[in-house]
Amino acid sequence: MATxxxxxxxxxxxxxxxxxxxLRRYIFSTDHKIIGIQFLLMSLxxxxxxxxxxxxxxxxxxxxxxxxxxxxVLPETMAPGGILLPEFYLALVxxxxxxxxxxxxxxxxxxVFANFLIPLKIGAPDMAFPRINMASFWIAVPAGxxxxxxxxxxxxxxGAGWTSYAPLSAMPEMSGVSWxxxxxxxxxxxxxLGSILGSxxxxxxxxxxxxxxxxxxxxxxSIWALFITSILVLLAIPILSGAAIMLLFDQTIGTHxxxxxxxxxxxxxxxxxxxxxxxxxxxLILPAMGFVSDIIANGSRKPIFGYHSMVFxxxxxxxxxxxxxxxxxxxxxxxxxxxxxxxxxxxxIAVPSAIKTFNWMGTMWRGNLxxxxxxxxxxxxxxxxxxGGLSGxxxxxxxxxxxxxxTYFIVAHIHYVLFGGSLFALFGAITFWYPKMFGRMxxxxxxxxxxxxxxxxxxxxxxxxxxxxxxxHMRRIxxxxxxxxxxxxxxxxxxxxxxxxLLFAVQIIFxxxxxxxxxxxxxxxxxxxxxxxxxxxxxxxxxxxxxxRTPTVYHAPYEFSHPQVxxxxxxxxxxxxxxxxxxxxxx
Amino acid sequence: xxxxxxxxxxxxAPGIDRIYYVILVLTGIAFVIVEAGLIWFxxxxxxxxxxxxxxxxxxxxxxxxxxAVPAVTVVVLGIMSGPIWNKxxxxxxxxxxxxxxxxxxxxxxxxxxxxxxxxQLGSSDDFTVRNQLHVVVNRPTVALLTSEDVIHSxxxxxxxxxxxxxxxxxxxxxxxxTQTGRYELACAELxxxxxxxxxxxxxxxxxxxxxxxxxxxxxxxxxx
Numbered sequence: 001m002a003t004x005x006x007x008x009x010x011x012x013x014x015x016x017x018x019x020x021x022x023l024r025r026y027i028f029s030t031d032h033k034i035i036g037i038q039f040l041l042m043s044l045x046x047x048x049x050x051x052x053x054x055x056x057x058x059x060x061x062x063x064x065x066x067x068x069x070x071x072x073v074l075p076e077t078m079a080p081g082g083i084l085l086p087e088f089y090l091a092l093v094x095x096x097x098x099x100x101x102x103x104x105x106x107x108x109x110x111x112v113f114a115n116f117l118i119p120l121k122i123g124a125p126d127m128a129f130p131r132i133n134m135a136s137f138w139i140a141v142p143a144g145x146x147x148x149x150x151x152x153x154x155x156x157x158x159g160a161g162w163t164s165y166a167p168l169s170a171m172p173e174m175s176g177v178s179w180x181x182x183x184x185x186x187x188x189x190x191x192x193l194g195s196i197l198g199s200x201x202x203x204x205x206x207x208x209x210x211x212x213x214x215x216x217x218x219x220x221x222s223i224w225a226l227f228i229t230s231i232l233v234l235l236a237i238p239i240l241s242g243a244a245i246m247l248l249f250d251q252t253i254g255t256h257x258x259x260x261x262x263x264x265x266x267x268x269x270x271x272x273x274x275x276x277x278x279x280x281x282x283x284l285i286l287p288a289m290g291f292v293s294d295i296i297a298n299g300s301r302k303p304i305f306g307y308h309s310m311v312f313x314x315x316x317x318x319x320x321x322x323x324x325x326x327x328x329x330x331x332x333x334x335x336x337x338x339x340x341x342x343x344x345x346x347x348x349i350a351v352p353s354a355i356k357t358f359n360w361m362g363t364m365w366r367g368n369l370x371x372x373x374x375x376x377x378x379x380x381x382x383x384x385x386x387x388g389g390l391s392g393x394x395x396x397x398x399x400x401x402x403x404x405x406x407t408y409f410i411v412a413h414i415h416y417v418l419f420g421g422s423l424f425a426l427f428g429a430i431t432f433w434y435p436k437m438f439g440r441m442x443x444x445x446x447x448x449x450x451x452x453x454x455x456x457x458x459x460x461x462x463x464x465x466x467x468x469x470x471x472x473h474m475r476r477i478x479x480x481x482x483x484x485x486x487x488x489x490x491x492x493x494x495x496x497x498x499x500x501x502l503l504f505a506v507q508i509i510f511x512x513x514x515x516x517x518x519x520x521x522x523x524x525x526x527x528x529x530x531x532x533x534x535x536x537x538x539x540x541x542x543x544x545x546x547x548x549r550t551p552t553v554y555h556a557p558y559e560f561s562h563p564q565v566x567x568x569x570x571x572x573x574x575x576x577x578x579x580x581x582x583x584x585x586x587x
Numbered sequence: 588x589x590x591x592x593x594x595x596x597x598x599x600a601p602g603i604d605r606i607y608y609v610i611l612v613l614t615g616i617a618f619v620i621v622e623a624g625l626i627w628f629x630x631x632x633x634x635x636x637x638x639x640x641x642x643x644x645x646x647x648x649x650x651x652x653x654x655a656v657p658a659v660t661v662v663v664l665g666i667m668s669g670p671i672w673n674k675x676x677x678x679x680x681x682x683x684x685x686x687x688x689x690x691x692x693x694x695x696x697x698x699x700x701x702x703x704x705x706x707q708l709g710s711s712d713d714f715t716v717r718n719q720l721h722v723v724v725n726r727p728t729v730a731l732l733t734s735e736d737v738i739h740s741x742x743x744x745x746x747x748x749x750x751x752x753x754x755x756x757x758x759x760x761x762x763x764x765t766q767t768g769r770y771e772l773a774c775a776e777l778x779x780x781x782x783x784x785x786x787x788x789x790x791x792x793x794x795x796x797x798x799x800x801x802x803x804x805x806x807x808x809x810x811x
Contacts, residue, residue: 086780093777161777167754168737168779174694175779260755266738267753301634306645309654331740333753336676340669347661354657355650357621362649364628366641371633379625386621390614397610397664398672399603403592403747406740406775467589472744474775477783485593485744485771561640568639 018544028138030130031544035137036116037437040430042137042144043107044514048507050099053092055504060084062497064479077156086478087176090159091151093476097162098184101284102191103144105418108426109287110195110233111140114202114226116433120535120542121223123211123551123573128204132197139194146187153179161476163277166258166269170250178251185248192241199233202226211534211573213553217311218572220533220557221304224311225290228318229283236279243272270332274325282321285385285417286314288425289356292378295428296363297558298531299375301568304558305362306355313352313359320349330401339398346396353389357382368561368568372529373447377428380455384420388413391466409469415462427451427510434514435528439541440521446513453506460499464492530569532559537573596770596791597746598727598763602671604747609667613660676750681761685729688720689713692732692739692752695781697772704805714804718787720772723797727763740776743789749775764791 018025026034059068071082078088115133119126127133150157157180160169164184172178206227210219219227247269249255256262258269297304304310326334326342360382369375391413395401404410427450434442468489473480480486480493527536534551535542551573559570570576590611592604674680687708689700699720703712708731722728732741734752741760742749750760764770774785792800 086783090777090780090782159780165738165777168777171737174737264755266755300632301640303642303644305643306650309645309650331749332738332751333756333758336672336678339672339676340665343668343672344662344665347665348658350657350661351654354617354653358649358653359645361621361624361628362645364625364632366643367628367632368634368638368640369629369632371629379629383622383625386618390618393614393661393664394607394610397606397668399668399675400607400610402672402675402749403603403607403744405749406742470590471593472742472773474742474773476777478780479783482784482786483771483773556644561642563642 020544025544028134030126030134032115032119032127032130032133033437033542033546035133036112038137039107039111039115039140040437042140043104043111044511046099046103046144047105047108048511050096050104051504051507053096053099055501056084057089057092057096058497058500060089060478061480062494064481084478087156087159089478090161090476091157091177091180094158094161094164094184095147095150098147098158100418101162101280102188103147105284105422105426106195106280107140109284109422110202110226110229111137111198113222113287113291113429113433114198114230116437117222117535118202118205118226119209120436120538120546121220121533122206122209122214123534123547123553124205124209125545125547125550127201128209129201132201136194136198136201139197140191143187143191143194146183146190150180150183150187153183156180158184163273164247164269165273166247166250166266167260169269170247170258172251182248182251185244185251188244189241189248192237192244195233195237199230199237202230203234206230211551211553214534214572215553217308218553218556220290221293221307221310221314222287222290224314225286225293228314229286232279232283232286232318232321236276236283239272240276240280243269243276246272267329267332267334270329271325274328275322277328278325279318279321281417282317284422286317288381288422288429289314289385291429291432292360292381292425293363294531294533294558295374295378295432296360296382297560298432298529299370299372299378300364300367301370301560302363302367302558303556303560304359305365306359307556307558309355310359313355316352317349320345320352324349327396327401330398331405343396343398347393350389350393353385357386357389373442373444373451374428374432374529376448376451377424377431380451381421381424381428384416384424384458388416388418388421391416403472404469406475407469408465408473408475411475412462412465412469415465419458419462424454427454430514432529433535434517434521435524435540436535436542438518438521439524439539440517441524441528442513442517442521446509450506450509450513453509454503457499457503457506461496461503464496468492468496527571530567532557532569532571534572537571593744595745595747596764596766596768597743597748598765599671599675600745600747602674606664606668606671610664613664675748676760681729681759682727682763685727685761686723687729687731688722689715690720690730690732690741690752691735692741692774692778692785693735694737694779695774695785697739697741697774697785697787698735699787701801701804704801712805716804720787720789721797721800722764722789722791723794724764724767724791726794727761729759729761732758732760737778738776739774739778739785742773742775743770744773745770746789751776764789767791767793767796 067082071079246257256264324346327346524540561568562570691698700715702708732752734754739752770789772787
């Protein structure tokens with residue numbers, strides 16, 4: 001061991017000889033790790049912004065028509081005297097969804113971790129196409145700026161929901177919004193270009209640049225998930241881009257793709273949007289499932305239970321994602337005979353989801369559970385994802401969907417998957433790989449405090465949304481007290497609002513932990529979590545070029561508590577002692 | 588937390604509510620198994636010094652069981668749901684004796700067109716009322732849903748009925764109320780800044796009351 005460490009230290013020093021300028025190293029860097037961190041900072045900014053918009057919405061829903069504290073700073077066109085206007089409320093609804101889906105969760109999962117993890121975990125020095133990788137980030141920046149600009153243009157920002165259903169989104173005279181909606185389309189087309197370039201790069205890298213011995217079935221599940229996700233991105237995003245360009249043309253040059261007056265068809269938008277949108281839903285959860293698998297194996301000190309089933313479940317979800325889009329449209333006027341088809345295909349998603357859930361539990365079974373902060377978030381992910389998955393069965397059943405479609409039940413469902421699922425996984429993943437990114441640990445104490453408070457306030461916020469949805473509370477309404485049947489729900493609406501404010505407030509703990517640990521966190525060694533992945537055999541932070549020597553892989557990804565080694569982990573690149581380090585099988 | 592559905596007053600609502608409660612029980616069982624299992628594991632297998640985890644890569648029998656059980660369950664749910672869906676929304680679901688009424692969504696109100704005395708839509712004695720849908724109890728009504736501008740959604744929570752109204756399409760949707768009274772009709776699809784107040788009422792009358800109301804409307808129209 002001592003000799004190995006000495007070799008590594010020389011490797012570190014060698015790797016530190018780096019004559020790139022500041023600009024090349026940190027701004028226009030082609031290093032996948034820097035690009036990952038750039039995406040991280042950008043998407044955390046948008047996550048904060050999306051959360052802020054949600055708080056303003058929650059104020060209006062909890063206290064409709066009352067002046068918002070501090071709302072006086074908003075211009076007359078948004079909230080005169082601090083009282084929100086309906087059109088501004090709709091812009092908040094639209095942009096909360098848009099920011100969270102396209103500029104926060106998706107780049108956090110893919111932009112950050114596909115970039116950061118793929119080369120490190122497969123033993124490659126960088127991406128297959130580092131310049132294209134740099135381009136994918138610098139394309140996302142103007143897309144973000146355009147999307148932000150929408151708040152400052154005449155007519156306000158897009159207000160047709162993040163799904164932008166036509167004709168409302170296509171006819172400025174119906175929504176009062178023209179520039180805002182056009183910027184929305186343009187921004188998504190540009191952002192999509194970056195995503196397509198990025199995903200192509202991830203696919204090429206995983207196929208071609210695996211270290212010797214890193215066979216397909218030795219890939220960590222995070223890499224499998226990112227691989228399938230990248231294929232979904234590559235195939236789904238062009239559909240959104242096409243649809244958004246058509247919408248832009250309807251808005252600007254009168255093409256009438258989606259307007260019935262000149263032979264267009266409103267449902268065409270929905271088919272295009274959801275044909276993209278449902279794979280998108282899995283883009284937003286599959287990587288999270290991958291990170292959680294890595295973290296649960298580490299926290300349980302056990303190999304992942306049913307690794308092959310887990311891989312096939314990822315592939316199965318990726319495939320099913322393409323044949324379920326109609327379940328968003330059961331009440332849209334689509335041929336009702338299709339209802340049965342889409343119901344069955346949708347319900348079958350329960351099968352791979354169950355496989356994954358039970359295999360995570362199987363991994364924890366008879367483990368030696370270490371409750372470090374990433375593990376807490378990973379367990380919470382399983383617990384919350386199950387709720388989001390099970391509540392999906394209600395909408396999949398077409399008769400029940402007639403009633404709960406477009407109510408708060410679906411709002412609860414999506415937040416159990418996207419917040420309870422994806423975001424908990426991301427808190428865990430950021431904490432887990434933070435030392436490899438910055439060379440320091442995030443504070444475990446404040447991490448646990450943040451976890452506990454977030455878990456409680458999160459459930460207090462979103463659990464009651466099931467109930468108000470079951471009583472018929474519609475989505476996207478500015479003032480629920482307009483309806484007699486919704487008035488009894490107002491105390492619950494106020495409760496949700498207060499819980500949401502607390503949920504938002506405790507995120508300050510995470511933000512401070514994230515920023516302060518960068519400077520004052522405890523220095524991390526190479527492998528602070530005693531993990532088996534290749535990324536932990538390089539120094540923290542990993543140097544430019546990642547590995548001094550290309551690592552050789554001898555084992556499956558999660559060899560924890562192997563009976564033939566004394567420590568409870570066996571890194572993928574360490575041969576078993578007492579056995580010849582024979583040439584690894586296959587490639 | 589209250590997982591009960593509010594009272595319902597249409598012929599097909601009990602079918603929807605029943606399948607809802609079936610799913611609630613089945614998902615409830617899955618929920619308890621997973622959450623209780625997680626809590627149990629977290630306590631039982633918590634890390635202690637000197638403990639070593641059990642080294643295993645999985646178990647094929649377990650994989651088959653937890654693949655097959657959800658698969659069979661969802662097929663059963665699908666088979667149970669299909670007929671109820673077809674009865675409400677299927678192509679040939681509209682009862683032959685359903686009384687027609689035209690409903691046109693327009694930012695931000697519902698225009699309800701009644702067939703008048705002859706019972707036929709599209710004839711000269713039709714008349715249109717804003718935001719009031721009058722129907723007869725225990726008699727099926729078929730609404731011909733259209734939209735003037737953007738997509739709206741016809742939502743009567745008490746009838747468990749929701750159907751989008753799409754410009755350029757005429758969608759037939761039926762219901763049969765089982766109790767007289769006044770029920771709220773909401774728009775459930777974002778249709779613009781007045782979406783939240785696109786509200787109307789369904790008045791369910793006895794046959795006699797309906798005829799009286801109809802006579803009033805016709806005489807009003809004649810007087811104008």
